[in-house]
Amino acid sequence: MSVRTRDGLGGRAAIVGIGATEFSKDSGRSELKLAVEAVRAALDDAGLSPADVDGMVTFTMDTNPEITVAQAAGIGELSFFSRVHYGGGAACATVQQAALAVATGVAEVVVCYRAFNERSGRRFGSGVQQREPSAEGAALGWALPFGLLTPASWVAMAAQRYLHTYGLTPDAFGHVAVTDRKYAATNPAAYFHGKPITLADHAASRWIVEPLRLLDCCQETDGGQAIVVTGVERARDLPHPPAVITAAAQGAGRAQEQMTSFYRDDLSGLPEMSVVARQLWRTSGLAPSDVDVGILYDHFTPFVLMQLEEFGFCAPGEAAGFVAEERLPLNTHGGQLGEAYLHGMNGVAEAVRQIRGTSVNQIPGAAHTLVTAGTGVPTSGLILGSDG
Numbered sequence: 001m002s003v004r005t006r007d008g009l010g011g012r013a014a015i016v017g018i019g020a021t022e023f024s025k026d027s028g029r030s031e032l033k034l035a036v037e038a039v040r041a042a043l044d045d046a047g048l049s050p051a052d053v054d055g056m057v058t059f060t061m062d063t064n065p066e067i068t069v070a071q072a073a074g075i076g077e078l079s080f081f082s083r084v085h086y087g088g089g090a091a092c093a094t095v096q097q098a099a100l101a102v103a104t105g106v107a108e109v110v111v112c113y114r115a116f117n118e119r120s121g122r123r124f125g126s127g128v129q130q131r132e133p134s135a136e137g138a139a140l141g142w143a144l145p146f147g148l149l150t151p152a153s154w155v156a157m158a159a160q161r162y163l164h165t166y167g168l169t170p171d172a173f174g175h176v177a178v179t180d181r182k183y184a185a186t187n188p189a190a191y192f193h194g195k196p197i198t199l200a201d202h203a204a205s206r207w208i209v210e211p212l213r214l215l216d217c218c219q220e221t222d223g224g225q226a227i228v229v230t231g232v233e234r235a236r237d238l239p240h241p242p243a244v245i246t247a248a249a250q251g252a253g254r255a256q257e258q259m260t261s262f263y264r265d266d267l268s269g270l271p272e273m274s275v276v277a278r279q280l281w282r283t284s285g286l287a288p289s290d291v292d293v294g295i296l297y298d299h300f301t302p303f304v305l306m307q308l309e310e311f312g313f314c315a316p317g318e319a320a321g322f323v324a325e326e327r328l329p330l331n332t333h334g335g336q337l338g339e340a341y342l343h344g345m346n347g348v349a350e351a352v353r354q355i356r357g358t359s360v361n362q363i364p365g366a367a368h369t370l371v372t373a374g375t376g377v378p379t380s381g382l383i384l385g386s387d388g
Contacts, residue, residue: 002068007249012234013099013142014242015384017228018349023340025119027222027267033287035064035115040226043073046228047239048109053228055080055107057094059114059343063089069113080107081358082323085260088297089272091344092134092382096248096337097231109229112344118299139257151301153361154259155376156209159302161267166317167371170211173301174202175323177215177328177337180298182291183361184334191219192338216301218336225345227352236387243355246368246385251275252378259376270303273310273372276381280370281312284383291383291387292303293354294368303375311370334360344373 019041021027021034040165043050053075056066066081080101084090091114100108148154163169181197184190197215205214235242253271255264264271281287296307305319313324323330333339333350340346349368353359372382 006282007279009096009099009103009245010247012103012243013229014232014234014244014387015095015348016230016235016238016240017042017048018226018352019043019045020189020225020346020349021032021222021223023052023189023223023224023342025191025220025345026132027117027120031117032064032068032072034117034224035062035069035113035223035226038115038226039069039073039111042111042226042228042346048228050074051076053111054078054141054220055098055110056085057082057097057110057112059083059087059090059094059345060085060328062116063113064113064115072278080110086163086374086377086379088299088343089377089379091297091348091373091380092248092371093250093373093380095227095229095348095382096247096250098250099245102231108234110229111226112229112345113224113226117222118341119220119222132310135143136258139260143260143262150209151259152212153209155300155302156212157262158267158306159211159300160211160375162302162306165268168317168320171199171203171327172305172320173211173216175320176298176301176304177202179323179326180335180337183332184338187334187339187360190334190339191221192334212300212302213351215337218299218346219341221340221342223340225349226341227345227348232377241356242387243352243384245386246286246383247280247381249276249279249283249380250378250380251279256378261376268306269316270310270375272304272377272379273307273349273375273381276372276379277311278380286335286368291328291368291370292312293351293363293369294330295333295351295369295371295374296331297344297347298331298337299341304330306376307372310312313340315383329363332359332363347371348382351382355384355386
């Protein structure tokens with residue numbers, strides 16, 4: 001792929017299986033067991049067996065090595081295994097890696113997975129506790145000593161600048177939280193099933209790091225999610241309508257750091273997602289008006305607004321009104337604010353359900369879904385489409 005030209009990956013692979021554990025705050029089992037449960041569920045959904053799998057992709061942050069999950073799930077020989085860095089920024093990139101392997105004949109059936117006890121075990125929201133020396137860590141060293149210790153504090157810097165630039169108040173972020181929780185309320189798999197919120201609830205929630213309130217921040221979740229990718233031709237013979245990978249992209253912007261890109265010329269946008277957006281539109285030949293559902297990574301509400309603007313759904317500073325007017329169905333599973341925080345992999349699964357027509361909050365006639373991965377870090381995105 002090039003940041004300047006259309007790539008040749010689109011339309012050559014499809015997602016054919018999705019599977020997950022329950023989403024909880026205390027799974028009571030190991031992260032390896034969660035990964036294996038999700039992988040087996042995804043293979044069952046695809047109508048495939050462990051013997052069909054010859055590739056696996058996960059996150060560098062996952063504690064479950066590909067070969068260990070393969071062994072525990074009854075998978076045999078692997079011809080492809082890969083990991084993607086940058087936390088939630090890897091979500092859509094795992095699918096891109098799988099599609100690349102399938103399209104080039106390196107593997108025929110690739111499973112992408114993510115599993116963690118992020119509530120009962122290591123909690124990302126607790127911030128940096130201990131870190132081995134690294135070049136990446138050196139960048140954090142300019143922020144940590146001054147109290148910017150958590151993801152919320154890092155995002156709050158950009159969020160404050162966004163509000164200042166466009167003359168907004170923190171209430172602008174509430175529209176994202178309300179939308180996510182509306183869909184979560186009707187999703188039995190969501191942690192906040194049956195628990196919608198109002199703008200008043202958002203405004204009354206306690207400050208975490210100004211201008212972010214509690215309801216601007218995603219959950220902490222125990223669970224696992226897996227995705228199965230294969231070629232389009234093979235996909236047509238499997239039980240479910242394939243979700244064709246119409247386009248896939250990764251992106252890193254200039255002066256990119258991991259959550260602390262504070263030395264950029266402008267903090268009111270997400271340049272890394274602009275790179276992804278340009279490549280997705282270029283490769284797919286689609287435009288914002290062609291997207292039926294947006295599944296946008298929502299670890300923090302301000303970055304959802306910025307993503308809508310980077311993708312061209314609305315002008316800079318206008319995303320809060322765009323969300324309030326419900327001009328695009330957004331995070332129909334409830335997102336990471338409402339369903340579960342699985343580093344974005346549950347969002348990929350929801351995009352597949354929308355293409356299949358099986359979402360609990362199904363959008364009639366959904367033919368193109370946009371999925372994004374974590375922002376504030378090098379990131380990735382997908383456009384999934386129906387077959388034909």
